[in-house]
Every structure is written in C-alpha cells, then in structure tokens.
Amino acid sequence: MSQVELRKPAPDFELKDYRGEAVRLSDFEGRKAVLIVLNRGLS
Template identity: 45%
Template sequence: MAASKLGAPAPDFVLQTVSGKSVRLSDYRGKRAVVLVFVYGDT
C-alpha cells in the first residue's frame, strides 16, 4: 500500500467486528467517525 498524503481521503477498507460483521469505511462516508487502530506486541 502506498503512503497516504496528509489531508487526502483515506482509502476504503473492510474490517470485521468482534461479532464477525463486516464494516467498510465507506459505510460512514458523510458521517463523523473515529478510527482507532491498536498495534500491540514488540517489533
């Protein structure tokens, strides 16, 4: 994946909830949304 540019729209992606439902970023287009990503483990 190419690096994102500051101020550019985020690319669409799909993630699964803990209950197994698929959620797309585009489902929230036009709405206020916060995307939190937690990366754990030592690298």
C-alpha cells in the same frame, strides 16, 4: 501496507467488527468517524 497521504481522503477498506461482521469505511460516508488502531506489538 501503503502509506496514507496527509490531507487526502482515506482509501476505502473493510475490516471485521467484534461480531465478525464486515464493516467498510464507506459505510460511514457523510458521518464523522474515528478509527482507533491498536498495535499488539512489533513482531
């Protein structure tokens, strides 16, 4: 995973939501969004 630069726009990415549907960061363009990352452990 590449490192994110401070004060730069976040790169667009796609993840699956809890229903298995694709969601892209760009889907929220122009809106305020919060990204919460949960780490399941360092294995």
